[in-house]
Amino acid sequence: MLRTFTFDDSKSVWIEEEHTLLLHDICAVLDEEKEIIYLWTGPKSSKQKFRDSYKQVKELLSNFPDLSIQFFLAEDNFPDEIQKNLDSLLGNIDLGKKKNLKLSRVILIRLYSISIIVTVFFPILLILNLFSSLLWPISDGYHWVSSTLYNTWINNSKIYVIITLVFLSINALIGIIETENQIILFSINGLIISIGFLFYFNQGIFLFLFQEGSTLTDYLISPRDIIIFLLLNLVATLTFEIPNIYKLISFFKTYKKFIF
16 A cells, blocks of 8 residues: 655645645655555755755654664655656646746645636626727717716726736746746736736826717827827737736646646
C-alpha cells in the first residue's frame, strides 16, 4: 500500500495527502509493503523548504515504529508504481512544457481564479456602459444627453477601469511570484491600456466637440464622434481582453480540480 505525505513548511510537519500535488510541494511516498520511503522534490520548491523537510523525515518515520523503513531520495527514475502515483497526484500539470501555466500554490491558484474572472468581467461592463451612449436620444441629427447623465456615464467607466486595474495588478504580482511570463505579459499589457483609459476618461467634457445648441446642462454630440469614440475604446479593450479570456479558459481547464 502506498501512502503519500506533503511537507507543510509553515508548521514544519508532514501531512498525509491523497488528492493533489503541486510544483512547490515536497512529497514523501511510503511503500509500506516494501518498507521504503521515497522523497520527491517539486521543481518549484525552495532549497530551504527541502532542508526543512529533510530534517523532519525522522519525525515522519517515527510514526511507523513497526516498519524498518529505508529512505530513498531522487528527482526522477522512481519505480513505475511510485511514478504513477506521483503522476496521478500531479494530474494535468505538465512538468516538461514550460509554456503551460503552472501555478504552484493552492492559495495562489484560488486567488488567481477570482482575479482573472474579475479582470475579464469588468472590461465587458465597461464596453456595455460605453455603448449605452448609442441609446441617447437624437435631436436634430445629434445625440442629446444631460450633463448629469454624461458625468455618470464617464464616472461609471472610470470605476470599471479602476477595478480592472486593481485586479490586473494582483495578476501581475502572482505572475511575478510564480515566474509565469505569460501572466506578467498579459497583465502589464492590460495595466498600460487601463491607465491610458483613465487619463482619457479624465478629459470629461473635453472628450467630444459639443455641437451648436449645447448648453451647460444639455450636450449635443455628433453620432460620428460617438461611433469613432466607441470603436477606439473597443479595439483598445479587446487588445488585452482577448488574451485574458484565453488565459481564463486555459487556466480553468488545467486547474479546475484545485479550485472546486
